[in-house]
Amino acid sequence: MNRSICKVSAILCFILMLTTSGFAADTIKVGLIDCYSGPPSTYTNDVRDAFKLAVDAINAKGGVLGKKIEFQTRDTKFKVDLGIAAAKELIMKENVNLLMGTINSAEALAISDICKAEKIPLLVTFSKSEAITGAKGHRYVFSFTENTAMAGKAAAVGLSKKPYVKYWIAGDDYEYGHAIGNAVWENLQKLNPKVELLGQTWWKVGEPDFTPYISSILAAKPDAVIVATGGASCVPFLKAAKATGFNEKVPFFMHTATELSTLQPLGLDAPEGVIGTSNYFFYYPQTPENKQFADEFQKAYGRPPKVGALYGYITAMFLKKAYEKAGAVDTEKFVDALEGLSVDSPIGPLTMRAFDHQLMLPMYMGVTKKDPGYDFLVASDIVTIPGEAVMPSIEDIQKARGK
Amino acid sequence: MEPSSRHLSPSLLTPIVILLILACMPLVGSRFFIYLVSGILVTGLLATSLNLVLGFGGMYQFHHAVFYGTGAYCTALLLTKTSLPAWVAFVSAPIGAALLGLVIGAICVRLSKLYFGMLQISLGSLVWAIVYRWYSFTGGDDGIHGIPLPSWISGGKPAYYAVLLTVAVCFFLLHRIVESPFGRIFQAIRDNPVRCEAVGIPVQRHQLIGQVLAAAFAGVAGALFVVVEGSVFPDMLFWTLSLEILIMCLLGGWFRFWGPMVGAAIIVCLRTYVGSYTEYWTLILGVFLMLIIFFLPDGVLGLAERLTRRNATASST
């Protein structure tokens, strides 16, 4: 009988030993939760690397309020349950000051729920569902990336100028897919009531083979297709589009299609003439700050910065300035300081809207084209849509939050 | 202590003492520790419910997680989609899982060993595919999170006590079943189904009842998962989780009642501890499993018993 007790107490103290924290004492502790395996990692690696670049620079100059910034990463493999487990572990065991991350919109919403309960700020760096700062927004969540509402408005502005009438929506069957699909369609209908929706196709996240889906969409002969794919399927979809000649037969719009992180892995195998919106090109606008940031990143990591790098970098900038403005490593003061704060970034000054904690990022709309200077396709005839023009109105958000 | 030849089932005193230790643990443990131990208790119940049909029933239960997931989804859907009182949602978990166990069991129980396992995986995968793709109803790949739990069990400590109480009751029932005539005959079927049939036992009906019972307890574990985590995911129904629970039974020693519980504790701790230091947890779990299969065929408890028997005989000679 005594042997069973010593067995159980052995296990219990093994667990106790487990709860020691992995952080050094007296630093600003940041938990970065994101998906670092599979296709989405083309985007998330840049966020992490740029954030590290900025944090090292800040720590070199004595950190913030005399404290160094330290961060740990957790890989969620694009799975919501691993994301939640990592968030709980970082908050309760490592007691981090704030959380950052995740490309999977559903994960971002789940972690946002936890942060609301635990009163820990969550800095969203890549998931774009408008619900994050819209319907489900709260005091402790801040978004440093454009969201589906902004992308929808920008895309609608671009597509409404085009002659297409019969549209088809196809995309990943998860939070982001549905959010971007609806946002583009609703805004397009407002701007151009003549448009008509032929039908929709939703495939499972990470679908390996799109050929059967593409052939069934082609069968319905739409004028244009709105492709609502997220991080997991952008690149494979473009590959299948090129293989089946989808882009020659039917013009299609895909958010983030013109982004370097989507086009670089495909190299010259990427389809041309795809309409896409993006937040950042290292080759546009040709300003000195952008060039300096691009060179710094190239020097550090041997590859040009992609859109994720912009998000990672500006998150570090905002974090530093907000803590300095707050004057202390205190969550409530940090949140108040962050609201309405503006920081100058490689693409010009950016401000965090106080009401819904959404960063006002400008949107660049372009078309993919081969360019002799690069071994990957680039965006051409770029149209800049300023941040303010694409932000969802305060009334929309209040309606969405059901006030 | 004279080493009894039958497999070591501790007298009633030991579990009560352990229960007391666990009961007063929240007063001293940190929040994360409470969350972790409740996770271990839920996983332990799940593994022990699998062991009812695997270790004691000899059935190749390759897809036990589908009952666990079904129970969790029953509770989650009833809590989020209907205004029924919370206890209805919690009671629906074992009932839903048991019903599924009846359906899948009735089809699979006609087959034996390998066929049984493979047929069960295909039926389970059908359930997974439906939950995974029914975006409008089950939230598909995103799962359901932020499930509204009643106030008396939401939050770290109350959830822990609710889990501890339910798991204790379930373990008591499971222990009684294993030691009951039903359990005794279940083990006989494991050893020799032909002989059982000849001795007058309707083997298939017995195995079906075993399946329904194991599914019901897995459903309870599913409901407790919702209490601890407040969210459900399609991955709970995926076959890789089933094999992970199988590993827990193997690690702990599946011919002993407390084996899977020990296995679950070790694996959950390892996953949390290793997970925070490296991304390559699955690699470590894989190597760990290989070592168990090679060097520890009858699990940690088997090893412990061999050691105690060796020094018991050594001391008594």
Place this chain on the structure above:
Amino acid sequence: MLHVENLQKSFDGFMAVCDAHLVVSKGDIVAVIGPNGAGKTTLFNLITGQIRPDRGRVLFKGEEITGLAPYRICERGICRSFQIVNIFPRLSVFENVQVAVLAHQKRALDLMKPARNQGKTETERILAGFDLLDQKDRKAGTLSHGDQKVLEMAIALGNEPDLLILDEPTAGMSPEETAHCLALMKRLSAETGVTILFCEHDMEMVFAVSTSIMVMQQGKTIIQDTPQAVRASREVQEAYLGECPNAA
């Protein structure tokens, strides 16, 4: 009590049992003898439902039980032991017999009461009868071959059968174990009045204990009669015993 009429069973064309007849009346000890491959074990499997017959009928106490599932036949009172040892190796000797007792007492579906003392008296009575009581707690798998054969019979008795079928009970036993088994069968039949049907190669034992003998060859019943008549009959000698030196 048991009537078997022209049973037939073929496996992919090989006629294992082609025309078997058997009559067993209450209290008898009937032996089935015949060269290897005569279809004795197949006949037993057909009676106890392990295999379904192609043609023919099996009647027990007037009720037809052809093709029933083994557990239904056992419920009606026919229990059997197997030629190759067929016990529960990982359970203890006590638990092995207890399983049969519990099944007989319809306690199989009782989920709650601890099984340790369920059906304890009957099990221990049977074990005492086969003097296995002292090895009660040993794991069945660790017993000697002879003891396992005895345990095999004890399990069959757990169901308190009306008809006990033994498939070569003394196979692989030493002479004194065989004698012991012989005495056991006699005592069983005398005390409990249970009818016994068994098949055996040990001629001396067959003629010593059985009240009626059925001889089979190539799946056919040649003759069923008293031991003396069988020993004297001409057909049996040619078919089975060859030239019998001291033909009476």
Place this chain on the structure above:
Amino acid sequence: MAEGIALQTILQQLLVGLSRTTILFIVASGMSLVLGVLRIPNLAHGSFYMIGAFLAYSVSAAIGSTMGFWTAVLVAPIGVALLSFAIERGLFRHLYDREHLMLLLFTFSFTLVFSDLVKLIWGSDYRSMPVPEVFQGSILVMGLTLPLYNAFLLAVGPIVAIGLWLLTQKTKIGKIARAAAVDREMVDAIGINVQMIYSVVFVIGCFLAGLGGALVAPTQNITQGMDHGIIMETFLIVIVGGLGNIWGALTGALVFGLSHAVGIMVFPQFAIVIPYLAVVVILMFRPRGLLKSIW
């Protein structure tokens, strides 16, 4: 929307479905062979498929596109076969007399190890292998546009099927392997080195998995998640077709591939559910699979 689709498009979908069937058949026949003869449900089969795809990517990236493709389709499966040979000789050999469950869990441990090893070696970001020029574009078959590469796959399928049929029916090793499937002790008793037969069969099975991976590489993205998905499909195909039966694997792959293609067209949201449904319905009536399993 369903009734608007002409017969022509239905045929188009089925043709696309057929080419996917070839890949499923090649991988499933490997699994069926190993399962039939060695009676191990090799869960690591999916990992060999994934490693085959990654190896094909590395080879074709190193050598260049047209030539690269052909060397990749040759080298990748052989690489996988060598890897499987090393594992079989080194580790599996000691476990053959253990219980089925132990062997199954042992293969599962390989699934876990390989999924992370691949991430270590090839890194986690995206890999894609260009379709060789000779197969780019599509051809008209009875008025239907079929990508050329899919047509190539349709040709490879039957070749592999016949090759396997010849191997199992006509060659000495094939006969002995089928005998070992039915009764291992007897084959052992008459002096045949069963261990050697087992390792040959295991290596051939994994070769097929690697070949399947190499052939699928140009059609879709190569990521770590490939192994979990394909395992479930091959498991179902092998059960439906009958264990160890090559033609069974073909029928199973057809059932699965076509019902998936039809599913996408008719009920896109539940596309992946329909093949499972078809399999489950068949298994309800014939739990042992459509064709006779060899044990």
